[in-house]
Amino acid sequence: MAAFKTLDTIGNVAGKRVLVRVDLNVPMADGKVSDATRIERVAPTITELSGKGARVILLAHFGRPKDGPDPALSLAPIATATAEVIRRPVGFAADCIGDKAASAVGAMKDGDVLLLENTRFYKAEEKNDPAFVEKLAANGDIFVNDAFSAAHRAHASTEGLAHKLPAYAGRTMQAELEALEKGLGNPVKPVVAIVGGAKVSTKIDLLMNLVKKVDALVIGGGMANTFLAARGTDVGKSLAEHDLATTAKQIMIEAASAGCAIILPSDGVIAREFKAGAANETVAIDAVPADAMILDVGAKTVASINDWIDRAATLVWNGPLGAFEIEPFDKATVSAARHAAARTKAGKLVSVAGGGDTVAALNHAGVADDFTYVSTAGGAFLEWMEGKDLPGVDVLKA
DSSP states (O other): OOOBOBGGGOOOOTTOEEEEEOOOOOOEETTEESOOHHHHHHHHHHHHHHHTTOEEEEEOOOSOOSSSOOGGGOSHHHHHHHHHHHTSOOEEESOSSHHHHHHHHHTOOTTOEEEEOOGGGSHHHHHTOHHHHHHHHTTOSEEEEOOGGGTTSOOTTTTGGGGTSOEEEOHHHHHHHHHHIIIIISOOSSEEEEEOSSOSTTSHHHHHHHTTTOSEEEEOHHHHHHHHHHTTOOOTTOOOOGGGHHHHHHHHHHHHHHTOEEEOOSEEEEESSOSTTOOEEEEETTOOOTTOEEEEEOHHHHHHHHHHHHHOSEEEEESOSSOTTSTTTTHHHHHHHHHHHHHHHTTSOEEEEESHHHHHHHHHHTOGGGSSEEEOOTHHHHHHHTTOOOHHHHTTBO
16 A cells, blocks of 8 residues: 555644645535534544644535535534534634635634635636635645545645645545555455446446456346346346446456456345335246346345355445345345444454445444444545545545
């Protein structure tokens, strides 16, 4: 793994203005934060810097403003929620550059925490405009990036600032990079990957990269139907991208040449309706009726997946095995997740998971806290799994 500059090498920060890029893109309900998970993740970096006497200035985006400032996308309510999480006051400035920001920063004392307004209120943020970078940098002496979830974007507050100020990875960014290194960078073998979800089309790069790096690739969800159909199996009315048969075949060829085993369902849970509690049955994968759809993998497939998890030293997981949002089509995902969690707790498995649906599925199974690491980064996690360079990470290399 490339060495990254972290808070361990930042030196004395007392009295220094530290610009900290964080992910505060949290869900809101009735004007209040409804899930503070992302705030909780960056709290250690904020409190560590504040405790060492730094003047901590938080930079973040919220939503996707279209035409400049939008009161509905202001970070003001999130300042209050952040204060509750870190148990110390958090000031708020109604702009992220200019006089309002400079005045608020100038009034700070050592240890104070200040949140600046939504960086995306300026189109120059996403354009990584040098003049905008200069204006952001004017309020800081040091830059700390603790937003891995935004590290795949070369924006002013995620990449540009690191060229203007001494730059370091925050504790959350550091934990993410260390976990990802254990997952695919330099993993303990054998490595098994589970990739699920609806469509192959959104994960072609991911699959092409994984077959070269893992010992076995379990394919579930609607994606598996595309591979089954490409292999000549009739999947009835199941969700499948039949136009990607050639792509699926190429991925299987790449896997064979790389010595990666492709694990597809041997049985499936089928139904005629896509709704909770729909009448269902389990059939062999080559016996799916023409009027039925596969909504989960069957017990034999789950047993096979769990067997592969038992053989693995490292597990990387992205995407559910079935339509886990609807009972009873959550059984396979829950069973495999709990099996992986038990192996992890027993010290026999390094398990790294990520992606929105994956996090939701692991929470649904009640095991998210039992995995070695669960990434909430979404797009950045996926691009890392695809083997792509992340601008906001590369710029932090020592």
